[in-house]
Amino acid sequence: MLLTLNPSSGQPLYVQLIQQIRHAIETGVLRPGEGLPGIRTLAEQLVVSPNTVVKAYSELEHEGLIEVRHGSGAYVSGKRSNKPRAERLRNAQDRVRTLIDKLQRDGISEEEIQRLVDAELFFSTPAGRKR
Amino acid sequence: MLWYKAWRESRMRFLLSAAVLTFLCMSLVYGARAHFPPPERPDLPYSAWVWANIYGNLNPTLFVILAMVLGLGGLQRERPVGTAAFTLTLPITRIRLIIVRAVMGLLQVAVLSLVPAMLIPTLSPFIAGQSYPETQSLQFALLFMTWGSVAFTVGFLWSSLFGGEFTGTALCVITPVVYRILVQSTSAFQRFPAANYANFMSGMPYIQSPVKVLIVGPLPWTTFVVLAGIATGFIAIAARITKYQDF
């Protein structure tokens, strides 16, 4: 499992971990029934506190995305179908690409686009931001 | 394995001291083979020769210095070396550290005081063609052992206060000399012949025959107990000092 965590971004590490694993499941990179590294193994691999992995796995299990079995590790849940979400994400990616092209043609630089996006995300619901 | 640590940390000093004493004994017996009796004193008894070269003159002072140096080391010494924190975070009390090091040192002093007793009576007949009674050397060993233990515990006390190698060794050489001067010049000490270590260890108060220089009188068991008490007292003081020190 290839993951990158950024300790200085504005997100708790466990949140980043949840998002990356969730993304991997929804885009089919991780398939139902496939095994995830154990808490200890993943913590050692990423060089992060085991509590981070515990929190992330706990939340993912709560969301029904994975199952944690004592002794044999964690597995991707076989429960949900991944296709609709993966498609929605691909569509969203296309839309973002189109918007960025348009803004760049209007003369807006990359950094400015980034700042506009960040500012907009801040003005969106606090609840959405905390996820 | 604290005993092993105490041994390793005092091993060099102990072996050097043992080597020095062995050298003295060997020089004596080989010297005797070469020129005993000395031409200017043809009827000098062998026991007097032994006394002069092993138990008398400067030898008590030498032994006292060696015993005192044996008392150095300990936690204050570990501080500049950097291992004090490691030793102190072991699940042991400081008292236990003190006791192990003290007992190891006292055993070493005992062994050192027995070196002449092991060598001279056994080697004299073979090498020098002379005989020396085992009982004599054992009695001298006892005198050396008891006062030597006091000297060891003084060195032990210095070690609880000073960690520098140079400071410690210098103190071990200066203390016996200063003490000797003090004893010889202060009248209060004259009442206790045992207070003068050179006097005591060379057996002067118990030697009846000045010619043969053999110990005849009863051994001063009370004095032995007093000396043991003083030695224990110094260890207790060192323990107390160490208990309240910051490292």
Next chain:
Amino acid sequence: MSNRWVIETYDLTKRYGKLEAVRKLNLRVGASRITGFLGRNGAGKSSTIKMLLGISRPSSGSGVVLGRPMDNAQQSRESRRHIAYVAEDKQTYAYMTVGQIIAFTRSFYGDWDLNIEQRLLRQFALPFPRKVKALSKGMRTKLALLLALARRPELLILDEPSEGLDPVSIEELLQALITAAADGTTVFFSSHQIAEVERVADHVCIIDRGRLVLETSLDRIRQDYRHVTFGFSTEPPPVDFTGESVASVRIDGRQIAMMATRNADAIIARLQRLGATSVEAAPVSLREVFLAAVKEESDALV
């Protein structure tokens, strides 16, 4: 994660002559966590750790480690059965070989695990017959870690563990800390390497001039702390930030910059109502939190 405190100090003070190295320190370190202990040189980190371990005695105040008072010799000895310590220079007896020092240390602990010892020996590739004095600093660190971890201690305390180590050794050290934490050991380590602490720690305690100036989780810093810069098209109105969770406010021309420690969105909303035309928000790194904490002992940081 349990709610037990493995370390608690109460107005802990240490004086060296006239100098107060530790001043009424009230430290709390939680169980089953990795806690970083940050502070400038001379802030009191080492003095605190020495008192926790019974190496030195407090001038006043008290502390409890693993539920036992730290200024009682017998109790402290009991605690040390379950505590492992790695000192800054990681020195052990120079005259012993690696094998001998392991046997020596093993003899004091009933809960020594030979399997862990063997595993770490192989992992760290420590040369059994080599004398400690011939070991490099990196190897001495690994040896110290082996001696600490081969018994699954409840609490592992390290004083500047990465001092003098090359990046590869630092990585190995951090992995060893994580393995220990995964086994349930509470890890408490002091460090100057803020980046490392930011990577592996769950919580951080910042000490300055002998006092605790901040104690918080890194998740909270990542989630709630924000640098916010407001731009105004006119002269910015005077804003009163007392009572808000705000630190280090700077005003320059038509801009106001600040570090919010909580409720950044509420502050943003407030300044927008006051006429701010541009808002830029960015996350705050642990380094910035540290620098702000030691520059001004501000209550707003808590």
